Amino acid sequence: METAGGLILFLVGFATLAGIASVSTLGLNICWGVTGLFNIGIAGFYAVGAYTSAILTAEPSVPSNPHLGGYELPIPVGWAGAMVISAAIAWIVGKVCLRLRADYLAIATIGIAEIIRITFRNWGALAGGSYGIHRIPKPFESLPQPWAEIFFLILVLAVVVVIYWVIERGINSPWGRVMRAIRENELAAAAAGKDVERMRLQAFVYGSALMGLAGALSAHYLKQFLPEDTEPLTATFLIWVMLIAGGSGNNKGAILGAFVVWGLWTMSEFLTDLLSAEWATRAAYIRVFLIGLLLQVVLQFFSRGIIPEKAPVIPRGESNAAKAEAG
Amino acid sequence: MVEFFNDYILSALVLGSIYALGAIGISMIYAILRFAHFAHGDFLTMGAYFALPLVALGVHPVLTIPVCMAISAVIAVGTDYAFYRPFRKSRPIIMVIASFGVALMLRSLFQLFGGVDDYYYWSIQPPLESLEPFLVGAKHLYIGGAVIVLISATHYLLAYTRTGKAMRAMSDDPDLARVTGIPTERIVVWTWIVGAALAAAAGVLLGMDTRIKFDMGWNLLLPMFAAAILGGLGRPYGAIAGGMVIGGLEELSTIVIPGDYKSAVAFAVMVLVLIFRPQGIFKGRVL
Numbered sequence: 001m002e003t004a005g006g007l008i009l010f011l012v013g014f015a016t017l018a019g020i021a022s023v024s025t026l027g028l029n030i031c032w033g034v035t036g037l038f039n040i041g042i043a044g045f046y047a048v049g050a051y052t053s054a055i056l057t058a059e060p061s062v063p064s065n066p067h068l069g070g071y072e073l074p075i076p077v078g079w080a081g082a083m084v085i086s087a088a089i090a091w092i093v094g095k096v097c098l099r100l101r102a103d104y105l106a107i108a109t110i111g112i113a114e115i116i117r118i119t120f121r122n123w124g125a126l127a128g129g130s131y132g133i134h135r136i137p138k139p140f141e142s143l144p145q146p147w148a149e150i151f152f153l154i155l156v157l158a159v160v161v162v163i164y165w166v167i168e169r170g171i172n173s174p175w176g177r178v179m180r181a182i183r184e185n186e187l188a189a190a191a192a193g194k195d196v197e198r199m200r201l202q203a204f205v206y207g208s209a210l211m212g213l214a215g216a217l218s219a220h221y222l223k224q225f226l227p228e229d230t231e232p233l234t235a236t237f238l239i240w241v242m243l244i245a246g247g248s249g250n251n252k253g254a255i256l257g258a259f260v261v262w263g264l265w266t267m268s269e270f271l272t273d274l275l276s277a278e279w280a281t282r283a284a285y286i287r288v289f290l291i292g293l294l295l296q297v298v299l300q301f302f303s304r305g306i307i308p309e310k311a312p313v314i315p316r317g318e319s320n321a322a323k324a325e326a327g
Numbered sequence: 328m329v330e331f332f333n334d335y336i337l338s339a340l341v342l343g344s345i346y347a348l349g350a351i352g353i354s355m356i357y358a359i360l361r362f363a364h365f366a367h368g369d370f371l372t373m374g375a376y377f378a379l380p381l382v383a384l385g386v387h388p389v390l391t392i393p394v395c396m397a398i399s400a401v402i403a404v405g406t407d408y409a410f411y412r413p414f415r416k417s418r419p420i421i422m423v424i425a426s427f428g429v430a431l432m433l434r435s436l437f438q439l440f441g442g443v444d445d446y447y448y449w450s451i452q453p454p455l456e457s458l459e460p461f462l463v464g465a466k467h468l469y470i471g472g473a474v475i476v477l478i479s480a481t482h483y484l485l486a487y488t489r490t491g492k493a494m495r496a497m498s499d500d501p502d503l504a505r506v507t508g509i510p511t512e513r514i515v516v517w518t519w520i521v522g523a524a525l526a527a528a529a530g531v532l533l534g535m536d537t538r539i540k541f542d543m544g545w546n547l548l549l550p551m552f553a554a555a556i557l558g559g560l561g562r563p564y565g566a567i568a569g570g571m572v573i574g575g576l577e578e579l580s581t582i583v584i585p586g587d588y589k590s591a592v593a594f595a596v597m598v599l600v601l602i603f604r605p606q607g608i609f610k611g612r613v614l
Contacts, residue, residue: 038420096598096602097598102420102423103423104556104601106420106423107549108594111593112594115590119588122588237431285438289431289432289435289439292428295424295425299421
């Protein structure tokens with residue numbers, strides 16, 4: 001009975017973290033999968049979201065380590081704030097950097113993310129510096145276990161479903177088709193009279209807002225948020241592997257990729273735990289190596305991912321291609 | 328004046344020349360293979376780590392540089408063969424993702440074999456008394472000498488050898504180079520050899536100046552990109568100038584802002600250059 005309860009808690013925790021990761025992968029899918037914006041600053045927006053929500057909702061900081069915050073606002077206000085502030089920062093970054101070619105944008109976004117992380121780590125008065133922010137409220141935490149965890153999971157999954165639905169509507173609308181057109185051929189899209197710069201900025205801002213929301217969700221899940229929680233390895237790199245493995249451009253693929261890769265990541269931890277203590281710490285690095293290798297294998301041999309992107313349905317009877325096929 | 332030299336100029340020169348050595352490779356790879364090589368910082372770290380066992384055997388760190396350069400060059404060519412070559416014909420951005428993965432794999436290997444501890448080639452040495460009041464240590468003289476030798480050798484290679492001239496031709500215009508009969512695949516291999524060897528040397532020099540740690544190179548990636556872009560992509564001499572400028576600005580910035588935010592300076596310079604003069608100071612390629 002004891003072990004069964006433990007197993008449930010473990011699975012619920014696993015699904016919660018995978019669900020939070022899929023919020024990030026959906027955000028990245030808007031940027032990279034749909035619009036082709038190479039954003040590798042996920043960790044930065046994730047940090048902004050997490051700290052914003054923590055500052056807005058946490059209890060006042062301890063006198064020994066004062067920092068901004070302690071407003072004890074309702075949690076939904078924190079989440080909304082996380083998305084708004086992440087979006088605002090993304091808007092500023094995008095205004096300056098989105099005109100750059102893809103590689104330059106990559107360098108620019110990773111630079112911004114590092115500067116954001118350095119700022120949070122060093123500016124104690126803003127977010128507690130290396131001590132981080134503690135006593136962040138968690139939804140349903142007053143319920144008995146395992147119900148508190150299960151309800152939190154349901155909340156996360158509900159968020160994922162809502163985001164999925166909104167993005168699906170978006171990318172199957174004329175808006176989404178313009179985004180794909182920009183990804184495939186920017187000049188042609190501009191020649192067709194589309195405001196490429198504005199559309200790219202929109203995709204970047206929406207995607208980054210979701211990354212901020214993912215950060216906020218994890219801050220409330222962990223109940224405390226430290227600079228280590230914004231490690232680019234998990235906050236940026238794993239998200240990229242998830243999206244590419246799952247199938248970039250496809251929202252179902254983005255979510256599936258999050259669960260599959262998070263599953264592999266967690267299982268590899270089980271395997272390394274079986275090793276002796278001396279090797280267990282070292283084996284943690286082997287896991288990272290294998291994730292890097294997985295990315296290379298996916299890129300070289302399965303570049304379209306588990307669920308490849310589907311061409312959008314064109315809602316005006318039979319398309320010419322279908323007619324040609326039938327004839 | 329003496330104080331200014333001790334506090335800022337000396338460290339700016341050391342940092343700038345390390346950036347310069349790393350930025351040459353980034354600039355050439357960017358121009359010839361058309362992608363931002365995100366694992367270049369980890370090539371630096373690789374060089375620094377390869378020197379460790381030799382230093383433990385009693386070899387002077389400066390003398391380990393050629394060995395580290397050779398091993399790193401071989402590994403770089405192997406990495407290119409395994410992880411970048413399959414994507415030569417696809418969009419360059421895929422190679423950026425692949426190099427991001429290579430960076431992660433290399434870093435996990437450093438941690439696997441070296442742990443998270445810091446390593447040092449030697450204990451802290453007092454500044455040389457003969458050069459008072461300038462606080463110049465023996466390490467600074469070794470670093471300076473090594474940089475002069477390395478930059479001169481690079482200059483000789485690029486300006487006087489067939490391979491070097493072909494590399495410059497290819498970084499100017501790969502298509503034109505191909506139609507004039509330059510064996511492009513072989514030049515690509517040479518680009519990796521030169522770029523990785525210089526990065527490895529920069530890593531050993533950085534290790535001599537400070538310490539050896541698994542993320543030492545990764546943390547230098549942004550300023551090295553900034554240096555390469557500032558100097559103009561495909562312009563090795565520009566990369567050297569860019570490295571010195573970025574190193575100088577970063578050190579001088581500590582007069583007005585806390586040292587923790589140094590990397591923001593490199594970033595700001597890079598973004599400004601990309602917006603107002605994307606070809607860099609030496610009229611490099613705009614990709």
